[in-house]
Amino acid sequence: MSEDQKRVLEQQLWGIANLLRGKISADDYRDYILGFIFYKYLSEKQYLYANDLLEGEEVTDYAKVTDKETLQAIEEESLLKLGYFLKPTELFSVVAAKGNANTEVQSNYIIDDLKAVLNHIELSTMGTESEDDFNALFEDLDLNSTKIGRTPEARNTIIVQILNHLDQIDFKLKDIDSDVLGDAYEYLIAKFAAGAGKSAGEFYTPQQVSKILAQIVTTGKTKIKSVYDPTCGSGSLLLRVAKEVEVSEFYGQEQNRTTYNLARMNMILHDVHFREFDIKHEDTLEHPKHIDLRFEAVVANPPFSAHWKGDASPLFSTDERFSQYGKLAPKTKADYAFLLHMVHQLADNGIMATVVPHGVLFRGAAEGVIREYLIKELNYLDAVIGLPANIFYGTSIPTCIMVFKKCREKDDSILFIDASGDENFVKEGNQNVLRHQDVEKIIATYRNRTAIDKYSYVATLDELKENDYNLNIPRYVYTFEEEDSIDLNQVATELVSLATDLKANETTIADYCNQLNIKTPF
Template structure:
């Protein structure tokens, strides 16, 4: 599929999203639109796979299969390959067709049928390997909600309209790379994030920031055994990492928000990640980690900035091996270092970890200062500090940075600091600042080559870090000060005299015009001799 076709698909899908725009909140119509797109994807995937299984049979079109033995055989194979099963009558196109028929003999009412199909998708996985990945996956698609219509008829009309528009779009799953539809899906997620305000950061990391994190953790690697995101949102960061290498063996993630957790699982499946290759869990990562026994070759994250956590209310935290060695717990109102040390605990010895944090993490004292010093002086895990432009994340304008950690650093006597926050290193797109591809590449190249560049980067020795009392504030290391030009006072005085003479000439002209018109000038006219 060409880039033009890809853009066309994105435009078509966003056009369908706009059917609900202005009628219900962005968060709500996001769930409906993305949910219906996902259902269509599952349906087309099922149809293609079943048709493939029917090659050589009498009936080769899955929609025409009625034989129970044949359906049972397709069901068994589908659960192994796809992880779910849809009967011919449950296919997206069949429901869309019913929605379009409104005659005396047949009603176009499909809400109950649609709900039954979504329930059956989940039920078909019960007792199988994929059960956890499909459990309650459609729970945010409330077809009885008055948000999409005050009456049953009104709700049905909206749903029929969306399904009808979607049915006209050919996803071309047999012809295109899996990432094409996945890209279009993520394009929609990004568009929804742009309009979601403060809540956007809960489920989406801007694409260019994701690219930086992904390129960093795949440095020097062509394959990864595993990648992990403890606050995975919609899963975009995990999927971005996969683009930077030939293969990722397993994807692991954890997400607290239930709706976002469902979105992450849908995103994985829609990117054709097999259900055996990912494990996304819904729990509080700090209080109830789900993959604690695992160690990961790549760790990426964009945790909630300075979140509250139950550091002092859970007595186990002081003995938890994720936190105990540092001597202090992260403050209960600032969980940044709790997330950092949690990720370090799960980082493999040969792994790289990159996480987005607020700038306060670089210099705040008290418990955070103790933890920061231990990470650098005792463990020597910190590899790089990268400052990002302000206002680059949806929903917040606070300055942020990326911290990079390695347990086995190739260059273990210094830390590279990069200041990519200057106006020359991003562009403005409406209210948001965005990184360009060349900005991303400069960051990555500077990190990998570890070179000092005037007003952009600095390679600081550990002795220098110690002399700064382990304060990592970027301006301490990267000098971006611009000297102002010297002001020649005589030249300023001369310009002021010229301005005064010019003003006198203008005033004389105004007085002349006023005299001709017989009106009083709009300012006091000094008499001769005054």
């Protein structure tokens, strides 16, 4: 599929979202639009797979199959291959068609049917390998909510409208070489994030930042065994890594329940098999779900300076993730708690890249102690990359990327990149945006570890020691422009000339005043 065709699909899906503007709040219609797109995807996937199984049979169209033994056989195969099962009567097109029928014989009321279908998708996975991946997956699609209509009839009208428009869009799932629908889904998530204000950071990292993180952690590799994101949001960072190299396993954890559901949908929509991803719902710092695993690539965009229990809980002091550093991250700034958690999960041959606020680079007290230990005792810090301000939805603060590796040599240097200058981004509306060339420059500079005037610097560990392990980027990358030198003799000559001209003007004005018989102004 061409880029033009992909853009058409994106615009079609966004057009459906626009139909609901003014009728439902943005946060609410996001959940309904994305949820129904996911249902349509599952339905079409089931239909195509069942038709493949029916080749050579008397009935080759799954929508027309009624034989119980045939349906049971398709269900067994579907649960193994797809991880779920939909009956022919539960297909998206069938439910949408009922919504369009409004006659004396047949009502177009489909809410009850739709609830039963979504419930059955989850029930079909009970007791199977995919149970955790589909459990409560549709819980945010509250079809009885008054947010989408005060009466059942009003709600039904909105839902029928959405399904009808979606039913007219071809997802082109037969195009197995294309991740068109997954990309379109990401496009919608980005569009919703752009309008979500402060909450956007909970579920979406801008695409260009994701690309930088993904390319850093895949440096020198064509495939990796596992990638992990402890604050995975919608899963976009994990999926971005898979665009760079072949990934065998995806792991993530997300505290927000709605966003956790979105991440699982996003994985499945990108055709990641249920056996290849493990997304958990829980607070990562308090209840880490993958603590015994180590990952070849770790990427994250944790919440900036979030609150956590810290030293309020004695358990953290003996936690193997934090105990060796001598101090815990402050209760009001969990940045280093997330950093140390990720370092703990990083494999010896892995690379970790995470977005953090600039304060992480230079704040003192406990954070200073932890930072010094990471650099001086462990030598894990590999690079610091300053990003432009106002590139994240929901916050305008400047941020940076910190890169860590456990396999660094003893005398390895630390690379500093300052990509925050005006020449390194463009402004689009209220946001600053990294262009393709800006991303490429960052990646090339990181991989080649080159020093570029006013852009990057390769610092020795001794230099960091001299700066008391303060990582503030201007200490290493000098971006100040020298002002032109001033010739003081020339300035003095000009001042004398101006004084002479001023005296002549005063004499002329005094003469005019005398002629007019008025007082001079000086």
